[in-house]
Amino acid sequence: MQGSRDARSHLYFDFDHDHDHDHxxxxxxxxxxxxxxxxxxxxxxxxxxxxxxxxxxxxxxxxxxxxxxxxxxxxxxxxxxxxxxxxxxxxxxxxxxxxxxxxxxxxxxxxxxxxxxxxxxxxxxxxxxxxxxxxxxxxxxxxxxxxxxxxxxxxxxxxxxxPADRSFADRALKAAFNATTRVGHLVRRRPSR
Incomplete structure (x- = not known):
């Protein structure tokens, strides 16, 4: 189904979908x-x-x-x-x-x-x-x-x-995030003076 390009004339969907799924x-x-x-x-x-x-x-x-x-x-x-x-x-x-x-x-x-x-x-x-x-x-x-x-x-x-899931860049990004999270937890646990 082609979505309407005129958002004002059809607020949302056209609902003329595939009639093979006719329930x-x-x-x-x-x-x-x-x-x-x-x-x-x-x-x-x-x-x-x-x-x-x-x-x-x-x-x-x-x-x-x-x-x-x-x-x-x-x-x-x-x-x-x-x-x-x-x-x-x-x-x-x-x-x-x-x-x-x-x-x-x-x-x-x-x-x-x-x-x-x-x-x-x-x-x-x-x-x-x-x-x-x-x-x-x-x-x-x-x-x-x-x-x-x-x-x-x-x-x-x-x-x-x-990056793509499980790619080298994805693993590096997650490792950097996890390291930052661990440091944040350590800083919050440190007793105040």
Whole structure:
């Protein structure tokens, strides 16, 4: 599935994933998320008198990303603008969806090329290939919370911010960190005069 490049018209996902994985439960959860993540402004135009409730939803909505928390649609749209600018050829494939009451978990696979600044890290041109998940909490059919998680160390390794796991550079980095930690423990244990 191709991720939307217009963060304001589609707040988050397109949810048109591979139909070979066609389970009724997944499709019901998809429908709920698709409707719940539609921008509040779109919903308020269709239901007279809902502008006040849309404003309340916007104030309550928050998304917790690995690099910070956004509140309201404007901040969330700005975050996704940064993501879409930073990742060329952005694709997001839904692997699975699980729903329990008002909680929906979406397991996804993201890929793209790191071509712009993201989380303070300048473009590297490197290919990104990550799995992660979103935990949506719905209230009255609307998303009020979205928590996004993925392996940040894997991201850092893929863009070469960190060395490859178990490489010589990785072992040296860990040895230096462990030595610094041991020295810190010794200094803290030393009795004060």
């Amino acid at each position: 009724d439960h997944d499709r019901t959860a998809e429908r709920r998320i698709r409707n719940a993540t539609r921008p509040v402004g779109d919903r308020s135009r269709r239901r007279p008198g809902s502008r006040q409730s849309a404003h309340v939803l916007d104030r309550r909505l928050h998304c917790a990303f690995p690099y910070g928390t956004c509140h309201g649609y404007a901040e969330i749209a700005a975050y996704f603008e940064e993501v879409f600018v930073a990742l060329a050829d952005f694709t997001l494939e839904i692997i699975s969806i699980a729903e329990a009451g008002n909680d929906v978990l979406v397991h996804w696979h993201l890929s793209g090329r790191h071509v712009g600044t993201f989380a303070g890290i300048a473009a590297t041109g490197r290919h990104i290939d990550l799995e992660g998940f979103d935990h949506f909490i719905l209230e009255n059919g609307h998303v009020v919370t979205n928590t996004v998680r993925y392996d940040q160390m894997e991201f850092a390794r893929q863009i070469k911010l960190l």
